[in-house]
Amino acid sequence: MNKSRGFLIPREVETPKELQLRVTPMELKFKDTMVGKVYRQSITVHNVGRSNQKIRFLEPVKPQFKLVFPSVDKEIASGLQMTAVVEYHPNKNENISDQLLIAVGNKAIEIPLIGLIPVCQLEIKPDVDFGTLVANSKVYSKEVKIINRGKAAGKFAALYQGQFPIVIFPTNGIVEPMSSKIIKVDFCADQPSLVNEVAKVSLQGHPDIFLNIRVRVVEQILELLNLSGNQKVECIHFGSAFFGTSKIEHALLYNNSPEPINWVAIIQNDSVGEELGTNTQQRTDVAINNLAFIRQIKNMDITTFISCVPNEGRLLPYQKTKITFCFSPKIITEGKKDYDPSHRQDYAVFLRFESVGSKDGFLRDNDSKTIKNEQLQKLELALTGSGLPVLVQFNSGNFLTFPTCSFGECSKISFNMENRSKSLPVMYRFRKTAHFRIRPERGSVDEGCMQKVTSSFIPHQIGVFKVKQFIDFIGPVADKNYQSLSLRPFYNIHLVFKGACKISNKKVVFQINPGISPIATNPTGQFLVKDLTTYKESAPVAMLQSALTTIHNHQSSKEAAEGVLVAFPNDRTASIRPGDPEKHFRTIFTKIPRHNYVDTEFAYTDSEILHKKAHDDYYRKYIDSLRNARLKKQAGKSKEDVYAYDSVDIGIYPTSGMKSPKLLQSNLEVMVPRLIQCNVKPYQLLCTRNIESKEAMALGRKVLKALKSFPSTFSEKRDCKLILTPKQIHQVIIERN
Structure with missing residues (x-):
């Protein structure tokens, strides 16, 4: 049956709604077609009117499209539908378009027919968000995926022309059909900034797309807060403390950044405003006359009286940890034992909290050549405190002589103990001493006050006694881990007591009254x-x-x-x-x-006594036999019996023909000197003076042997398994040869 072509019958084109027809789909599109293959799609016509309608399909003009339908004319009852099939026979590698007409009387519906060759369909997400980063000169990367959903390969190209350290790699390439390709966007967080940049991305078959790159770079800030966490701490005042005692203060170390941080605390030496053991209340002329003592205290180790626990660690993002600061002043003598109120030592030191990593940055300005990493803010804490000597004075002096008394009697001396310190009270305790008793034995004397003390001499034997009466002063002393205090003696002085006990002249005679009255009696009849x-x-x-x-x-x-x-x-x-x-x-x-x-209820019987004696004899003989065997063994050793392990002589001389085993490289131990000897105790702080001296010593040491690529000896393998702490990492020195 011959079918009519659409261009032979002029029709008035109408929409399916006007003709009360529903056509599905409204467009036939043959995608990714190839020459020599046949592609089919169906089209459905549904009569939505109330009466029957007679329709006619008109074949497309171009021969590549062919309508497959049993009859050209078809009458569709109301509510029914019919389906036709359109075939596409591509003969060229190009896109072809035509139309299919559905005629209803003098009106027609136009259905576009499109034949497309394989093309690429590239897709990319237009946003790259790095979030919040820390300005630590690290390079951060984000991956962007370009997806090709088509059946042909597609090209892409990316270009960034901004001023920020942003690198896109690769900048161009080809994405294979039904695959994807990843491009990396690198950003170097060198300084705090707010980045909102765009990069131009060209995709084949699409207009240019702008890739939005957003970054928020902040400083890696360490903050020191009070225990409530609502106020920053810039200085800790310990106040006054006796030499030998301790004072403890607490604070919170806060990592106010989105990344974890390894930190270490370091004491700064020779910083501006530092005071070490000087008396800030004395006159200038007195300080000038004592320059030798000032030079002596300048060389003291600060870490012996300032402690920070912990002084290293790792903080997670926005994490807080409790830090304990301990101040334990140590007295520095000027060659005299008696101290006066002017022997006051004031301290003002600075403690710096640093992040562990690269000590020096690698990004430099072109103009000033300054290291940007050193421009970042660092946490610095000032610590102040004063050390005072114990100033206790006795109005009777340090030598007390008690009146002579007889045996059974006692003599007393009262004296006043004065606390000459104007800042701190003092707690005391008199040690127990034979023949002497102190009341009160212990107590406390407020600043600038006096305490009356009574000492009693109670001899328990005849003679002259000269003893030292020690007085312990009690105060808060830090424990070994510097995290708690306990009341313990921290200082002592002594008084010299001297007393004598003489013989009594009275003769003591026992009173015996056997019933016979003596010659001289008292009214009661007793002698x-x-x-x-x-x-x-x-x-x-x-x-x-x-x-x-x-x-x-x-x-x-x-x-x-x-x-x-x-x-x-x-x-x-x-x-x-x-x-x-x-x-x-x-x-x-x-x-x-x-x-x-x-x-008889508790005593041994005769049989038990014999059994006990036999038991003792058995162990005595056993111990004697062991001793005799040991002595015999020691006496039997001689040079001739060194190799006499066997009584049979087989004619082999000792060490004859034997060779030493060959040593492997793994058995050789090469002693390589360490660059840095980490002799720092766990609770001891690092200080810049010690670090500088160790660094100078390490850099001046000659390199005896180069480092190996792989560990071979046991010690090298053991060292490679070590995990360094932040304090140890901070002391690592890397220097070019």
């Missing part, structure tokens, strides 16, 4: 010691003389026994335990064997 002086002869006390009597002589005691001991009346007064059964005692007067009481 008194004071009455003894009137009688030159023996005391008129009725006592029997046992030596002149014979009532204790017994017939059974006349026989002498060997090994018999004399029992005294008070030899067992402290215990009722049975005596040694091997020892025999007799009484001192009657000479009869003394009764040996044995408590």
Whole structure:
């Protein structure tokens, strides 16, 4: 059946809505077509009117498009639809367009037909947002993906002509079909700024696109806040403290930046405004006359009395950590032991918190040649404090002589202890000393006040006593980790006490009243010691003389026994335990064997005694055998027996024909001197003076051997596994040869 061509029948073109028809789709587009292949698409016509409609399909003009439909004319009932198929036969590698007409009476609907060859479809996101970065001279990268959704390769090109350190790579290239290509946008955060730049990107088949690059660069700021976190801390005043005591203050170290930071605390030496041990309250002429002492304190190590815990660490973004500052003044003597109120030492030092990384920046200005990294703000903290000596004075002097007293008596001396310090109270404690007693033994004396102290001499024996009475002064002293304080003695002085105890002239006689009244008695009938002086002869006390009597002589005691001991009346007064059964005692007067009481409930039986003795003998023999074996072994060693391990002689001489094993390179230990010897204690601060001296020493040392590419010895492998702390990294020196 021959079909009519659209250009042979002039029609009035109408829209499907006017003809009460719904055509789907309204356009037939054949994409990514290739020569020699056939492509098909269907088109549907739906009658939305209330009556039947007769339609006619008119074939396209160009032969590449062909309508596949069983009949040209077709009547569609109301509410029904029909489908036709259009084939596309490309014969050239070019885009072809035509139209398909659907006639309804004298009116027609036009359906465009388009045949497209394969093309590229490049897509790219127009925004690159780095967010908030820290100005640390690091290079940050972002990846931008160019996607080709087409079936042909496409070209792209990128160009940036701004003044900021932005680099795009690659600047041009080809994206393969149904693939993607990544381009990198690098930005160097060298200084704080707000970047909002554009880069021109050309995509094949699209108009030029502008790539928006946005960056917010801020400083990596370390802030020191109070414990409440609402106020910055620029200076910490420790106030006054006695030499040997400590004072502690706390603060919060805050990382006010979006990146983690490794930090370290360093004491600055020889900075402007530094004071080390000078008395700021003394006159200028006095200070000029004491220049030798000023030069001596200038060389002191600041880290011995200023501590910061922790003094290194790592802070996450916007993290806070608690820092403890400890001030422990140490006295620097001028060759004298007695201190006056003018021996005051004031301190003002500066502590700097630095981020660990590159010490010197690499970006320089073309004009001033200054390092930009050194222009950034650094956290600096001032620490002030004063050290005071303990000034205690006694109105009676340091040597006290007590009046002589007899045994059992006591003598007292009262004196005043004055605290001459006008800034701090002092806590004291008198140590315990034999024959002397102090009241009050401990207490506190406010600044500029006095305390009355009473010392008593109570001798416990006869003689002359000269002792040192030590006085401990108690105050807050820091522990080993410098994070807490405890009250401990930090300083002591001594007084010299001298006292004598003489012999009493009174003779003490026991008062014995056996029932016979003496010659001289008092009204109560008792003999008194004071009455003894009137009688030159023996005391008129009725006592029997046992030596002149014979009532204790017994017939059974006349026989002498060997090994018999004399029992005294008070030899067992402290215990009722049975005596040694091997020892025999007799009484001192009657000479009869003394009764040996044995408590059967607690005493050993005969069998238990034998068992205990056998047990002791067994271990004694065992220890003796070990000793004899050791002595025999030591005596048996000789030069001839050094190689006599076997009694059979096989004719081999020791070390004959043996060679030393070959050493491998891994067994060789090469001692390479360290560049920096990190002898810093964990709680000790770094100071610029020590770092400079170590750096000069390291740079002046000759390089004995170059570094290896790979570790070979055990020590080198061990060193390569070490993870350096921020304090150690800060002391690493890298210098070109």
